[in-house]
Amino acid sequence: MLLLISPDGVEEALDCAKAAEHLDIVDVKKPDEGSLGANFPWVIREIRDAVPADKPVSATVGDVPYKPGTVAQAALGAVVSGATYIKVGLYGCTTPDQGIEVMRAVVRAVKDHRPDALVVASGYADAHRIGCVNPLAVPDIAARSGADAAMLDTAVKDGTRLFDHVPPDVCAEFVRLAHASGRLAALAGSVTQADLGPLTRIGTDIVGVRGAVCEGGDRNTGRIQPHLVAAFRTEMDRHAREHTAGVSSVR
Numbered sequence: 001m002l003l004l005i006s007p008d009g010v011e012e013a014l015d016c017a018k019a020a021e022h023l024d025i026v027d028v029k030k031p032d033e034g035s036l037g038a039n040f041p042w043v044i045r046e047i048r049d050a051v052p053a054d055k056p057v058s059a060t061v062g063d064v065p066y067k068p069g070t071v072a073q074a075a076l077g078a079v080v081s082g083a084t085y086i087k088v089g090l091y092g093c094t095t096p097d098q099g100i101e102v103m104r105a106v107v108r109a110v111k112d113h114r115p116d117a118l119v120v121a122s123g124y125a126d127a128h129r130i131g132c133v134n135p136l137a138v139p140d141i142a143a144r145s146g147a148d149a150a151m152l153d154t155a156v157k158d159g160t161r162l163f164d165h166v167p168p169d170v171c172a173e174f175v176r177l178a179h180a181s182g183r184l185a186a187l188a189g190s191v192t193q194a195d196l197g198p199l200t201r202i203g204t205d206i207v208g209v210r211g212a213v214c215e216g217g218d219r220n221t222g223r224i225q226p227h228l229v230a231a232f233r234t235e236m237d238r239h240a241r242e243h244t245a246g247v248s249s250v251r
């Protein structure tokens with residue numbers, strides 16, 4: 001499982017750079033503009049320059065409306081600015097067809113410019129609170145639009161967690177559906193170390209984290225702490241080892 005960490009700007013990205021050996025992807029967002037709030041192009045560029053070249057930079061395009069042209073242009077802005085994972089939060093899409101239309105436009109805009117960039121279709125575990133597409137529709141939206149990954153995050157950051165809205169067995173189905181069409185499965189939403197056991201067991205490819213590696217566990221008032229990133233990774237590695245040992249002992 002890969003660890004994606006979301007700093008809120010250049011200063012925090014520098015703290016991520018100090019913990020670079022413990023993380024896999026640096027994810028640029030602007031939390032005060034929403035769960036998947038988009039940051040400025042120059043911030044993406046500065047963060048790309050600040051983190052080691054072997055660490056991919058991801059950028060969120062926003063909690064987007066059902067406006068395929070607008071979103072495609074924003075996605076192109078993110079990839080031109082140096083991000084190679086482009087995440088789109090399908091906030092304003094109320095049906096799978098709308099999600100597919102938006103994501104097809106994003107895939108074309110991104111891959112025309114940079115074919116090796118990865119496009120991530122993100123839904124929300126608490127979709128019922130905002131009226132957007134059902135979480136289990138997201139893997140199919142990713143598959144039918146040509147996106148590379150299906151993701152879930154929480155839309156409302158009020159302390160409720162991924163598993164409060166989509167329990168582990170449903171997340172397992174999400175991962176299964178994503179894998180069945182050859183997509184990666186990414187999960188996030190106030191994930192803590194306590195969630196790493198189930199996330200590992202169900203085969204999650206990428207876990208996205210911010211609050212759990214911020215001072216005081218607070219994604220808004222706390223800053224990312226390199227030692228918390230290291231501790232999170234240690235716990236991920238422990239679960240990965242235990243899972244591998246468990247799988248081989250039942251063979």
Ligand SMILES: O=C[C@H](O)COP(=O)(O)O
Binds near residue numbers: 027
């Ligand atoms: O993409 C990952 C998100 O930034 C997760 O943030 P969070 O752990 O504070 O919910």
